[in-house]
Amino acid sequence: MKLWLRDETKANERRTPLTPQDTQKILDAGIEVVVEESNDRIFKTEEYKRLGCKIVPAHSWKDAPKDYVILGLKEIEDDHLFYHHHIYFAHVFKGQSHADKILSQYKKGGGTLYDLEYLTNEEGRRVCAFGHWAGxxxxxxxLDRFYHKKANSSEFPALDSYPSIETLFERIQAHKDEPKVQPRAIIIGALGRCGNGAKELFNKFQVETTLWDYPETKAGGPFKEIIDHHIFVNAALITxxxxxxxxxxxxxxxxxQLExxxxxxxxxxxxxxxxxxxNQHTSWKKPFLKTELSNELEIMSVDNLPSTLxxxxxxxxxxxxxxxxxxxLTQKNELPTEFANARDVFEKKLSEV
Incomplete structure (x- = not known):
């Protein structure tokens, strides 16, 4: 099989599932790699071209021969029927409102979805995830919003794509105006990738943090302990x-006290x-949804947070x-366990459409 790295269509998405450094490893394995042009991808198209990849126009994967596997990251917003093998985060296996439409496009087209979220090993653990950086x-x-809210009443600035972690730290520090109330945070799902990422950030800024995982939540909510904190990070994987x-x-x-x-x-x-x-995602432009609940509670639900880094x-x-x-891409007869597991989830969901 051959690999086709597509451009992303989601706003503010600069990430890629395949860097030039790792593309070289795939080429070294004897696999042909085609890369779509992209004005947004964090790595320049020229970096892939120098490796020997064929460069094609953005969004031209629809016309790719069927022996190409189409690799992307986020959802494909298109009414095109899916004929190829696709690898990306589709977000269609948990009852999402758009799931049946997308799965029908696969059913009619005869393609296969290997959802990156469902590439799991023999123990059922995911083998690749952005979780750390999402958390x-x-x-x-x-934390930035907490400091900003205490320091002034101006509109919270939009999220941005930061060239480095240090640049993000500078933004937070600029909003930190020694508020009279130092925040306390709680993380649910603290032992997973997301939770560890959140914990690392709070440790950096010396935020008092309560760490919860399955043992603390197995009895079932709701949990009054959450409202004893100023910040609640939900990093739990719910299946x-x-x-x-x-x-x-x-x-x-x-x-x-929850804000x-x-x-x-x-x-x-x-x-x-x-x-x-x-019941809605928030955006980079307006990352926090204001509610009419106590403390003018605000909720952030941005689904591509790692793209800020x-x-x-x-x-x-x-x-x-x-x-x-x-x-x-090099298998001859039998799918590797990780991809077989992802295919099985896809086929089960497809049978329900």
């Missing part, structure tokens, strides 16, 4: 219906949303994915 950025902007972590009634308690929620897991229109206080997050993700991608 890191989610905690960063939650089956549960009682919500937080309800409107609890969030509106007059004893609540900021960073919903890093970010499934607002899913049946599995453990924070049923809202596109270089670091792409390097990390690509390094995780590449070895499995090579195994998949």
């Amino acid at each position: 890191f950025a989610g905690a960063a902007f939650a 089956k219906p549960i009682e919500p972590f937080l309800t409107k009634e609890l969030a509106n308690d007059n004893q609540s 900021i929620i960073a919903d890093v897991s970010c499934d607002p229109n899913s049946d599995l949303n453990p924070i049923p206080l809202y 596109p270089r670091e997050s792409s390097i990390d993700f690509s390094s995780q994915l590449t070895q499995y991608l090579i195994e998949f």
Whole structure:
């Protein structure tokens, strides 16, 4: 099989699942790589061209021969029927409102979706994820918003794509005006990739942080302990219906200290949303949704937070994915376990459409 790295269409998306450094490893394995031109990708198209990749116009994957595997990152916003093997984060397996439409496009086209979220090993663990950087950025902007809210009443500035972590730290420090109240934060899902990323950020700024994971939540919510904190980062992976972590009634308690929620897991229109206080994603331009709950509680639900640190997050993700991608593209008879698991999830969901 051959590989086709497509351009992304989602606004503010500068990440890539495959860096030039790891593209070289794929070429060294004897695999042909085609790369679409991109004005947004954090790595310049010329870097891929110098390696010997064929460069083609953006969004031309629809006309690619069927022996190409189409590799991307975020959802494809298109009515095109899917004939190819596709690898990307589709967000269609948890009851999302657009799921049936996308799956129907695969069913009619005969293509296969290998969702990056469902590339799992024999123990069922994901083998590649942006989780660390999602948690890191989610905690960063939650803390930034807390400081900004205390320091002034102006509109919170839009998110941006930062060339380095240090640039992001400078933004937070600029809004930190020694507020009288130092924040306390709680992370649910603290032991996973997202949770560890959030913890790293809070440690950097010496934020007092409560760390919860499955042992603390297995009894079922809602949890009053959440409203004893100023910032709540939801980094939990939810795979089956549960009682919500937080309800409107609890969030509106007059004893609540909760001001900021960073919903890093970010499934607002899913049946599995453990924070049923809202039902929409927020944007880079307006990252926080203002509510009428106690403390004018605000919620951030941006679904591509790692793209605020596109270089670091792409390097990390690509390094995780590449070895499995090579195994998949060079397999002769049997799919590698990780891709077989992703295919099985896809076929099960496809049968339900």
